[in-house]
Amino acid sequence: MSVRADAQRNHDKILEAAEEVFALEGVTAPIDLVAERAGVGIGTLYRHFPTKESLFEAIVSTRLSSLLESADAFTSELDPAIALDAFLREFARQAAEKQDLFEALGQAGIDVKSKFSGLVDDLFARVDTLRERAVVAGTIRPDVDTNDIINLVVGTCHAAGHTGADDEGLQRLVSIVIAGLQPVMPR
């Protein structure tokens, strides 16, 4: 027998509600809010996701996958000279929109690395590809590594998130970071 129809419905409703709640309130949001928003009891929530962490994992995986797609799209469709720039801006946009993502990425890196090691490694590899191409194209300094780049963007999103900056403000900050990544012109 397949899963019962109502179970499937609730599973989806919970995921949807959790995405909204976590994006809005961050990872620290009480799990009750998710259940309430999903129109479901706490017990039901725990039937589908035996742990808050498991629920969180499901969502972060989605988010990371979405980022991976963006990275691939930019890599194949955009001029290498601007692809990294475009991706970092998209990354910042998504991270700012969903507070939970960059919280997860920004906090204890151990958890993230162990739980989503595959996806994180993938993302890291894509960014590294974008970086290498940009270096070849001459729009990025060769002496910064991918780790630095990601840290800078994540940190920027964190700061912007907690000061209620809008998307324009965030993009302004990202612009400064990107400017700092460019090769220095001999004066």
Place this chain on the structure above:
Amino acid sequence: MSVRADAQRNHDKILEAAEEVFALEGVTAPIDLVAERAGVGIGTLYRHFPTKESLFEAIVSTRLSSLLESADAFTSELDPAIALDAFLREFARQAAEKQDLFEALGQAGIDVKSKFSGLVDDLFARVDTLRERAVVAGTIRPDVDTNDIINLVVGTCHAAGHTGADDEGLQRLVSIVIAGLQPVMPR
């Protein structure tokens, strides 16, 4: 009658212990750790600081004052062309060393602004002075405001802090941010 000698001793021990604990573990450290480290009972701690927040406030005030002194020193002693640079690096160093500080600055800006409004405003003013001078000296773009600068450095510290970067790594990130703040050279 003045305060009893043991009371004064404990007050100091608690402050000292709290500084160490908060710097090491961040604001979320249980208050019991502070008491234990101070060699003091929980009751004693609460006698001196009626609230965890009050203890935290005492420490952050100290940290902010220290930063103000640095800003003043750099303003009066250094070439305006490099003073902001030097201060931002010192700021990052202090923030990274004491996780609590930038956590407070990075989190709900509302609390910080309301509780330490005086000190934060002062700090903001000093940085603005440094920035203005650097703009005049031509080492900083005129189109970024002080808020952006502080956000970038705080965010960078946050990211670096959670990835276990050493001082060298942090300074590398700050260097990139500072590079992004410099005027663009026409190519």
Place this chain on the structure above:
DNA sequence: TCATATCCGGAACTCGTGTTCCGAATACCT
């Protein structure tokens, strides 16, 4: 030394949040 005002210490209380458990409800198969 003695009295006492002050301080110390930690057990206990509160509160918020994650998790478990089981009687009630119900979708699915026959």
Place this chain on the structure above:
DNA sequence: AGGTATTCGGAACACGAGTTCCGGATATGA
């Protein structure tokens, strides 16, 4: 429609962290 395995729902439990409270200890002045 009826039987039953599966799911639902939320009351109750677990647990950690902040805070309170008060009996015991002690510094201080006479």
